[in-house]
Amino acid sequence: MTLTTMLTTMGAGMLRTIGIFFLTLIGSLPLGMVIMFGRKSKNRVLSAIVKGFISIIRGTPLMLQLLVWYFGPYYLFGWSIKGYRYPAILIGFIVNYACYFAEIYRGGIEAMDRGQYEAAEILGYSKSQTFFLIILPQVIKTILPSITNEVITLVKDTSLAFTLAYQEVFSLAKQISASETSFTPFVVAGIFYFVANYVVAYVMDRIEKSMSFYS
Amino acid sequence: MILEMKNIEKHFEDCEVLHDISLSVDSGEVVSIIGPSGSGKSTLLRCATFLEKIDRGFISYKGETVAHTPDGAKAEYVSRKEIAKAKNYFGLVFQNFNLFPHYSVLKNVMDAPVTVQKRDRKEAEAEAVKLLGKMGLSDKANAYPCQLSGGQKQRVAIARALAMNPDILFFDEPTSALDPELTGEVLKIIRQLADEKMTMVIVTHEMNFARAVSNRVIFMDGGYIVEEGDPEEVFGNPKQERTRQFLQNYNQ
Numbered sequence: 528m529t530l531t532t533m534l535t536t537m538g539a540g541m542l543r544t545i546g547i548f549f550l551t552l553i554g555s556l557p558l559g560m561v562i563m564f565g566r567k568s569k570n571r572v573l574s575a576i577v578k579g580f581i582s583i584i585r586g587t588p589l590m591l592q593l594l595v596w597y598f599g600p601y602y603l604f605g606w607s608i609k610g611y612r613y614p615a616i617l618i619g620f621i622v623n624y625a626c627y628f629a630e631i632y633r634g635g636i637e638a639m640d641r642g643q644y645e646a647a648e649i650l651g652y653s654k655s656q657t658f659f660l661i662i663l664p665q666v667i668k669t670i671l672p673s674i675t676n677e678v679i680t681l682v683k684d685t686s687l688a689f690t691l692a693y694q695e696v697f698s699l700a701k702q703i704s705a706s707e708t709s710f711t712p713f714v715v716a717g718i719f720y721f722v723a724n725y726v727v728a729y730v731m732d733r734i735e736k737s738m739s740f741y742s
Numbered sequence: 743m744i745l746e747m748k749n750i751e752k753h754f755e756d757c758e759v760l761h762d763i764s765l766s767v768d769s770g771e772v773v774s775i776i777g778p779s780g781s782g783k784s785t786l787l788r789c790a791t792f793l794e795k796i797d798r799g800f801i802s803y804k805g806e807t808v809a810h811t812p813d814g815a816k817a818e819y820v821s822r823k824e825i826a827k828a829k830n831y832f833g834l835v836f837q838n839f840n841l842f843p844h845y846s847v848l849k850n851v852m853d854a855p856v857t858v859q860k861r862d863r864k865e866a867e868a869e870a871v872k873l874l875g876k877m878g879l880s881d882k883a884n885a886y887p888c889q890l891s892g893g894q895k896q897r898v899a900i901a902r903a904l905a906m907n908p909d910i911l912f913f914d915e916p917t918s919a920l921d922p923e924l925t926g927e928v929l930k931i932i933r934q935l936a937d938e939k940m941t942m943v944i945v946t947h948e949m950n951f952a953r954a955v956s957n958r959v960i961f962m963d964g965g966y967i968v969e970e971g972d973p974e975e976v977f978g979n980p981k982q983e984r985t986r987q988f989l990q991n992y993n994q
């Protein structure tokens with residue numbers, strides 16, 4: 528195998544990794560908000576269920592969750608899981624990250640000064656106006672560093688998709704290295720993850736800076 | 743009569759905080775509330791502004807009932823819509839400002855008129871600019887609250903409250919969070935509002951200011967109104983022993 532073929536093959540894997548990365552963020556950032564609302568619900572039963580679910584997701588390995596999401600439907604209901612590999616990976620990642628984001632959102636919201644709610648209430652803002660116009664923008668600013676940490680972890684976690692034999696960078700590096708008895712694929716994969724994280728850190732830093740006009 | 747509160751009772755858990763408090767405020771009146779820490783002054787303002795719900799009693803704004811208590815049972819509030827309407831009648835200035843840090847000074851002042859009262863943006867902006875001028879903050883319109891001194895923040899908070907065109911303005915210790923050298927600029931503004939016949943209820947520890955600015959002074963202690971009357975009488979010749987003690991401690 529020439530270096531060019533190797534890089535082309537791994538390039539395709541990189542695109543799949545990037546695909547998981549972005550689809551996970553697009554799905555989990557809003558889903559985390561929904562889960563957080565469930566967690567903070569006045570309905571005690573709902574809140575308790577969501578709380579239990581979050582602690583299960585956060586208390587078990589993502590690798591195991593991916594296996595459960597993929598094989599669960601077959602073992603539990605006898606459903607065919609043909610063609611279900613990619614959806615299972617996305618569900619696994621999105622649900623897992625949404626639970627982490629939900630707890631970050633909750634922490635941010637609970638740290639908000641009660642005076643902000645009271646000022647908005649006196650001025651007549653509705654509950655949803657207060658949340659989306661007054662509270663959320665400030666919460667986003669305070670939780671951004673925690674979000675950055677999760678996003679950087681996600682770059683590395685995408686490699687767990689190999690559990691379900693998905694041909695992303697890490698799986699391919701392992702395969703090619705074994706078949707070609709070469710160390711190069713690992714170096715290529717390493718550089719890829721490092722550069723990806725560098726870009727993530729840069730972008731998040733720019734976002735943080737764009738919000739630093741107030742404190 | 744702009745505000746009428748009658749026989750207000752309020753407790754937190756097992757602690758009675760307001761006992762049978764009645765407070766009426768006429769248009770153009772300036773009422774100061776003084777009293778020791780924990781006497782229920784803030785709670786009274788919070789009940790008047792619906793941040794806390796009363797247990798028993800009666801509240802109305804401009805003759806429109808907001809809460810009443812049928813035969814001594816629990817207080818009942820009117821519908822949400824009517825409460826929202828009554829909220830238009832008052833503003834509240836907090837001890838620690840509670841400005842919105844992510845909004846510029848101008849947006850702090852003009853956002854609620856636009857978002858809540860659905861007023862025309864241009865018109866709301868023009869009024870906000872005018873109010874900031876009156877507060878001596880014309881050059882700060884584009885600044886953010888974190889760039890302001892405490893006195894400037896409180897003046898923005900006053901402008902924000904005034905922008906809603908309230909009939910009555912409540913102040914809860916508007917200068918207590920300020921460095922002593924900054925209290926003057928805020929008190930000056932409040933005095934100016936009093937001269938313009940703005941109806942105000944002011945909780946304050948600034949005795950000289952209260953004496954000078956108000957038409958009526960209320961002394962609260964332990965959740966009761968102990969004494970109420972003309973400022974010259976309450977400060978100069980208090981009838982109640984407790985008022986006298988409180989004022990004596992204050993002058994030391």
Ligand SMILES: Nc1ncnc2c1ncn2[C@@H]1O[C@H](COP(=O)(O)OP(=O)(O)OP(=O)(O)O)[C@@H](O)[C@H]1O
Nearest residue numbers: 754755757759777778779780781782783784785786
């Ligand atoms: N949310 C609350 N829960 C329980 N108790 C409260 C609450 N808010 C106030 N209290 C109690 O009610 C009493 C009156 O408090 P309040 O804040 O009205 O006093 P205050 O006269 O404003 O005092 P200060 O001059 O210190 O501001 C105090 O004993 C206080 O501990």
Ligand SMILES: [Mg+2]
Nearest residue numbers: 783784785914
């Ligand atoms: Mg108080």
